Amino acid sequence: MKNPRRSDHGRGTGAERIGRERYGRGMRSGSRVLVAEDDPKQARLVQVYLEQAGHSVIVVGDGRRTLEEARARRPDLLVLDVMMPSVDGLDVCRILRAESQVPILLLTARSREEDLLLGLDLGADDYVTKPYSPRELTARVRALLRRAGALPGVGAGPAGGEAVLRVGELEVDPNRFEVRVAGRRVELTAKEFGIVQILAGEPARVFTRAQILTLAFGFDHHVLERTVDAHVMNLRRKIEPDPADPVYVQTVYGRGYRMGPGAAP
Incomplete structure (x- = not known):
């Protein structure tokens, strides 16, 4: 029996290979999440959490690829690690925010308040500090998607909905x-x-x-x-x-x- 994954061997980072192997096999929903994380173990953890919550997930492992995939795929939400190779996560945030309003959730191990506030000032919507629980991560992703109208059944709304x-x-x-x-x-x-x-x-x-x-x-x-x-x-x-x-x-x-x-x- 042929193994369709073998052609990916040796190409890209470990985190990116995880994303290519699993993308499209998770639970399908109306939301697509791009996960930018250079640590393969952390990337797999985030991906499993989000796929179990019903999201389609794409994983990339560096800042340059994050920019490329965000522009090409137009995800409903970006989960972005602050410490990324090639292009820093905060720079990715600044660049993407100038181009689109995609919700951005920062993943950070930094505990310094000024670092977190800098990310928010650059346009990030929220952050999660490591280590985090699956419940916390998925709840914040869902909240951002709901606010952005990117969940099934959320968006333009029926006639006679909330008043302007x-x-x-x-x-x-x-x-x-x-x-x-x-x-x-x-x-x-x-x-x-x-x-x-x-x-x-x-x-x-x-x-x-x-x-x-x-x-x-x-x-x-x-x-x-x-x-x-x-x-x-x-x-x-x-x-x-x-x-x-x-x-x-x-x-x-x-x-x-x-x-x-x-x-x-």
């Missing part, structure tokens, strides 16, 4: 996962959309960072509350006429954030 939220010239459409400012469509990451949806849903109400983590992200207390600040900074760059003097996402010092009353009609 309007604050001044800002429009948030939860059914289509779209945001417009003065009629111009603004491309947001899944996390940025979650924040603006929560705030626009109750204008003038102050939400603490912990509340935003729970309501907009669906995550627990293990996530750094300062990650909210990083996402808010990126969100302001996209929707505010003057990010330095925001009229939409406003800071309430010592408490959290609110949708500014100055932006209301």
